[in-house]
């Protein structure tokens with residue numbers, strides 16, 4: 248009698264993984280997470296005091312790995328709906344290149360690794376914030392809010408807003424009003440960022456049965472809500488200058504960028520129901536990325552210049 252039952256080797260559980268390193272990298276949602284990690288870098292660099300550059304680099308690496316891990320956990324749980332939506336059907340799990348168990352273990356191992364390393368080598372406040380953010384995205388948003396309420400991304404947006412606070416906490420071991428304002432900018436930016444995309448991808452969400460705002464409240468209401476959020480995020484983007492955290496250089500640029508945001512959102516608000524190409528919504532989605540990347544870049548430049556001038560006694 249053979250020691251190994253040949254038939255059992257064909258079972259799913261015994262199948263060798265067909266996944267490549269590229270598939271595992273894709274599980275980290277690298278494109279989205281690159282901007283997320285950039286906001287964490289800004290939080291870390293803008294924080295007062297000096298930090299050992301090696302510890303700073305370790306902190307950023309841990310945040311990047313933790314963010315990617317939360318993306319893997321999201322893709323593990325969402326494989327059923329990702330398979331239905333055109334935009335996501337080719338992802339590693341729904342396309343069968345990565346087994347669900349592999350994605351789950353990958354996400355869990357990286358989550359524990361990133362949080363523990365951040366805690367041991369940097370500080371436990373930033374590690375606790377990172378753990379909470381991973382939990383918020385993977386469990387509160389993905390497993391609960393996303394399939395339950397059209398306010399999913401309004402509440403779930405908190406997850407994407409924490410990284411600058413984590414960076415700040417890594418540098419200082421504390422939370423401050425300035426880091427809460429960086430949180431608020433991303434939090435208020437998320438609904439227009441995402442609903443612009445949800446407008447022109449609403450068929451996908453409809454088919455998958457996800458209660459995104461355009462599918463539940465309708466396109467007209469979503470367009471109005473996008474515009475209202477743009478009216479709030481624009482002044483909040485200028486708040487760091489008003490409160491004296493940045494120079495006028497940042498403040499004026501933020502004012503102009505905010506005016507641009509309101510303009511793009513206004514075009515979406517005025518978009519006729521009959522417009523199925525939805526160019527204004529696509530333009531706003533693109534602009535939302537430019538807005539956040541630019542405003543955080545300016546914040547970084549402002550903080551670095553300020554530090555340079557202070558160090559030089561100017």
Ligand code: HEM
Nearest residue numbers: 278279282283286334400403404407408433437441444536
């Ligand atoms: C709950 C909050 C958020 C939701 C629901 C959301 C949703 C999405 C979706 C569905 C896409 C399209 C992704 C794709 O092409 O497959 C996207 C793209 C993107 N998002 Fe978000 N997002 C959120 C928060 C954020 C945050 C906080 C950031 C960065 C700080 C961000 C940065 C990006 C970037 C950079 C892209 C473009 C990726 C590319 O080039 O394909 N998002 N977002």
Ligand SMILES: CC(C)=CCC/C(C)=C/CC/C(C)=C/COP(=O)(O)OP(=O)(O)O
Nearest residue numbers: 279283313314317321380381384406407410
């Ligand atoms: C440090 C840390 C843990 C950061 C996490 C940051 C975070 C939560 C970012 C959210 C980004 C995002 C792509 C949401 C997509 O929503 P979705 O999952 O509904 O989009 P999908 O349909 O493309 O999967």
